[in-house]
Structures are given as structure tokens and as C-alpha cells.
Amino acid sequence: MTVRAGIIGAGGIAGMGILGMDDEKTIGREKSTASHAGGYAATDGIELVAVADVDDETLARFGETWEIPENRRYASHEAMLAEEALDVVSVCTPSFLHHRHVLDAARSAADPDVIWCEKPVASSVSDANEMVEVCAETDTELLVNHSFRFTEKLQRLRALLREENLVGEVQAVNAQFRMELLRNATHLLDTLVYLLDARAETVAGHITGVNEAVDSLDAGQDVDDSGGGGFVVLDDGTFTTVDCTVPRDISSMSFQITGTEGKLYLNNDDGEWRYWRLDDGEHVEAPLPGIEDAWTWDEDYRRAFPNAAEHVLALATGDAENRSTGVEATRSLEIIVGFYLSHYTGGQVSVPLDRPLRDVEITSW
Numbered sequence: 001m002t003v004r005a006g007i008i009g010a011g012g013i014a015g016m017g018i019l020g021m022d023d024e025k026t027i028g029r030e031k032s033t034a035s036h037a038g039g040y041a042a043t044d045g046i047e048l049v050a051v052a053d054v055d056d057e058t059l060a061r062f063g064e065t066w067e068i069p070e071n072r073r074y075a076s077h078e079a080m081l082a083e084e085a086l087d088v089v090s091v092c093t094p095s096f097l098h099h100r101h102v103l104d105a106a107r108s109a110a111d112p113d114v115i116w117c118e119k120p121v122a123s124s125v126s127d128a129n130e131m132v133e134v135c136a137e138t139d140t141e142l143l144v145n146h147s148f149r150f151t152e153k154l155q156r157l158r159a160l161l162r163e164e165n166l167v168g169e170v171q172a173v174n175a176q177f178r179m180e181l182l183r184n185a186t187h188l189l190d191t192l193v194y195l196l197d198a199r200a201e202t203v204a205g206h207i208t209g210v211n212e213a214v215d216s217l218d219a220g221q222d223v224d225d226s227g228g229g230g231f232v233v234l235d236d237g238t239f240t241t242v243d244c245t246v247p248r249d250i251s252s253m254s255f256q257i258t259g260t261e262g263k264l265y266l267n268n269d270d271g272e273w274r275y276w277r278l279d280d281g282e283h284v285e286a287p288l289p290g291i292e293d294a295w296t297w298d299e300d301y302r303r304a305f306p307n308a309a310e311h312v313l314a315l316a317t318g319d320a321e322n323r324s325t326g327v328e329a330t331r332s333l334e335i336i337v338g339f340y341l342s343h344y345t346g347g348q349v350s351v352p353l354d355r356p357l358r359d360v361e362i363t364s365w
Contacts, residue, residue, distance in 0.1 A: 003046045003316045006086045006110070007036055008077040008101050009093035010053035010062035013118055013145075030065065034302045036090040036116065036145075037066050039309030046088070046313050052080040077101055081108035087316045091117040094365045095182060096223075099127035106138045113316045114141045116308070120186040120336070121329035125358040128333055132326040141315045141322050143308075144329035146190040150307040151300040153273075156290050157266075158195050164289070166275070167259025170196055173240040178251030179227030180211050181336045182364035185244040188253060189332035195257075198234040199331050200351040205230030205339025212247050213365060225364035230339050242335075268295050337362060 012018040015037030016030070032038055040048045048066060052074040053059040063073040074080035081089070081104060089105040089112045091098055099122050105115050115135065121144050122128040135142040148154045160166040173196075177188040193199060208227040227245040234240060252269035262277040273294040276283035314320035337360055338349040349357070 001045070001317070003087040003313055004049050004085065005040055005046055005088040005090065005312075006050035006052070006080055006084055007048065007090040007092055008052050008080070008105070009091065009097075010051050010055075010058050011092060014051075014062065014090065014092035015066055016058075016062060034305050036092055036305070036309075037062075039305035039307075039312075041066075042306035043309040043313055046309060050074065050080050050084045050086070052077040077104060081105060081110040084110055086110040086112050088112055088114045088116060088312055091115060093118075095120050096123045096361075096363045098122050099124075099131060102131045102142065103134050106134050106140045106142075112140060114143055114312050116143045116145060116312050117326075118145050119147075119190070119329065120182050120333050120364070121326055122333065123182075123363055124361040125330060125334050125337055125353055127361075128326060128330040129358065132330070135326065142326040143312060143315060143322055144324050144326055145308060146187065146194070146324050146329060146332075147301060147304040147308065148187060148191050149194055149324045150304040150311060151295065152303075152307075153291055153295045153300055154191065154194070157288070158197075160289060160291075161195055161257075162197055165261070166289075167257060167263060168261030168278075170236070170238050170257060170259045172258045173238060174243075174256040175240060175254070176243045176246075176251070177253045178246055178248045179208070179244055180213060180225040180364065181207075181228050181244055181339060182225045182362055183213060185228075185242070185336065186332050188244065189242070189335050190329065191255070192232075192240060193234075193328070193331040196234060196236065196238060198236045198238060200232050200335045200338065201235045202233040203230065203335055203338030203342055203349045203351060204347075205342040205349075207340055207343040208245050210245075223363040223365060224340070225362065228339050228343070230342060232335055232338075242339075266295070268297065271296050 007014050015035040040046045050072040051068050059073050091101045093101055102115055102117055175188055178184050211226045229242040229244050232240040252267050255266040257264040265274045271294040275288045276285050334351050341349045
């Protein structure tokens with residue numbers, strides 16, 4: 001059996017290269033392995049058969065690069081979903097379009113078993129909740145591409161923290177990454193709630209209003225997304241500080257995790273993961289059990305896409321449980337929305353958000 005896949009949105013993350021991972025000279029011109037199409041190409045049992053994009057030039061370049069026949073390159077996602085029988089649909093459009101495209105795919109004649117949606121899941125918590133509800137009603141697995149969940153080292157680290165009590169009860173976390181909150185910090189915050197298996201309870205935030213993507217993406221549309229951060233108290237009592245205010249070229253994705261029996265320092269950009277156990281009141285550095293070397297973008301992140309595609313295949317054939325659900329993806333989104341609400345109201349925000357606050361939309365690309 002071959003699983004048939006289609007892609008909505010033929011831009012960078014779909015298969016044509018992304019800023020920071022690919023050579024800027026090849027972005028939009030050559031294949032990228034760190035992509036949905038790259039994941040499908042690396043996975044036996046999945047065939048990418050169709051693509052849709054509203055931009056004729058982008059559609060033609062993607063179709064030629066990934067060898068999609070012209071009659072299966074669609075100028076609208078509605079046409080692709082009406083004409084093609086698809087087991088999997090990738091949603092690789094800007095985040096403010098995820099809601100519409102996921103709902104359309106779930107309700108379409110294409111009848112996919114899995115929708116592999118890019119992060120962040122949506123622009124508002126209400127939209128994310130509706131996406132989850134509709135996918136449940138149509139018996140469609142909504143898999144959100146928070147890529148770190150598909151890397152072996154992070155999976156092992158989560159097991160060490162949650163199942164093997166590596167640092168005891170986590171008390172505090174300091175987390176840092178680059179701006180902007182939706183476009184980038186969703187990775188940081190999803191990693192936080194994934195590692196601790198927790199949800200925000202109280203959020204207080206600060207928004208800088210600075211967005212470097214305007215220049216780096218040559219974007220023509222104004223959006224709300226910007227640098228920011230604040231503090232988050234999780235429902236397990238963990239106190240977390242989040243700083244996503246610095247530009248890409250000087251940032252590092254880092255975590256400092258302090259527990260009752262040890263501590264961790266994780267720096268993904270500089271390739272440094274360190275662990276100290278608490279021994280008779282002193283922190284003693286020790287190897288991380290079952291993890292060799294640190295997590296890196298070049299190796300682990302790139303490998304995340306074939307790993308995710310293999311998971312898509314397993315979901316489509318009924319051989320796995322969803323590793324990155326829409327419900328879990330909403331946990332990072334509600335923190336980001338909470339930062340904005342806190343900044344503009346001058347107060348702390350409780351999670352889950354009350355109904356009117358769930359409708360607040362934070363736009364990004």
C-alpha cells in the first residue's frame with residue numbers, strides 16, 4: 001500500500017528551503033530535505049502526488065523541482081481537495097491560513113486520514129480548538145509539525161525527565177530563543193510543555209513590537225508577530241521565564257532546568273547539553289544517560305522531517321498514536337496569546353483563557 005500525499009502551500013517549508021537552514025541562493029530554487037516534501041521523499045510508502053498554491057510561479061517551480069505532473073498542480077486548494085483522493089494533506093501555508101485550510105481538508109472529498117499542519121497551529125486559540133474539534137468529528141488525525149518532538153534526543157530527554165526522574169521535581173526553567181513569538185518561539189514553548197508534560201496556568205508578558213522577519217522574509221503584509229517574553233507558571237507549579245526578544249544572528253535556543261535532584265543546561269545553537277546531579281548538597285556533572293553529544297540543527301532538526309513523515313505514515317495506516325496533537329500544540333499558542341493579552345492589559349492572564357479571550361488573533365506569516 002502506498003499512502004498518497006498532497007501539499008497546500010508550495011513555499012519554503014513545503015520543500016523549497018527555509019531561512020537559517022538552507023543557502024539563501026538556493027531558497028525557492030532547489031529541493032530542501034528539511035521540509036514536508038523532503039520528508040515524504042525520504043519515506044518508503046508515501047508518494048507526493050499533488051500540490052496547490054495561489055501563486056503561479058511558486059507552484060510551477062515547486063512542481064518542476066519535485067516532479068509533480070502539471071495536471072496535479074492546482075491553483076487552489078479547493079480544486080486539489082475536490083479532484084484528488086489523498087491519504088495525507090500537508091498544510092504549509094502562513095499561520096493565519098491554517099484554520100481555513102485544515103477545516104477545508106478535513107471536510108473535503110479528498111478524505112485524508114492525516115493532516116500534517118505546520119506550526120504554530122493557528123492564530124487564535126478559538127481557531128485551534130475548532131480545528132481539533134472538526135478533525136475529531138471527521139476522524140482525521142491532526143499532526144502539528146513541532147519538529148523537535150520528532151528528534152530522538154529530545155524524545156530520550158523527555159523520558160529521562162518524566163519516567164526516570166533525572167532531575168527530580170522540576171522547580172524552575174529559564175528559556176531563551178530569537179524573536180518572533182509565533183514564527184519562532186512556538187518551538188521553544190512547545191519543547192517546554194513537551195518535556196514537562198505540562199500546561200500554562202498563569203502568564204504575564206511583554207511585547208517588544210520588533211519583527212525582524214519584515215526584512216529577512218521581504219514580507220509585504222503587516223502582522224502582529226514580534227519579539228517578546230515574560231513569565232509562565234505551569235500547572236505543575238514550575239516557574240518559567242521566557243525571553244524571545246533577540247535577533248536571529250545573536251540568539252541561542254537554550255534552557256536551564258532546575259530540579260530537586262539535579263539541573264540541566266541545554267543550548268541547541270552552540271551544541272552543548274550538560275547535566276549535573278545533586279549529590280550531598282553539591283551539583284556533580286555527569287553524562288546524560290543514553291544521549292551522545294548535544295542536539296544540533298544540522299543533524300537532528302534536518303532528520304526530524306523524515307522522522308515526522310514516517311510518523312505520518314504510521315498514523316495513516318493506524319500503527320501509531322499521534323505524537324504532536326492539535327490539543328498539545330494549543331498549549332504553546334495559549335502562552336503566546338497570554339503574553340499579548342498581559343502586555344496590552346497590564347495584568348496577569350489565567351489559562352485556560354476565558355471564551356472572549358480565546359478569540360484574540362495574533363497574525364504571523
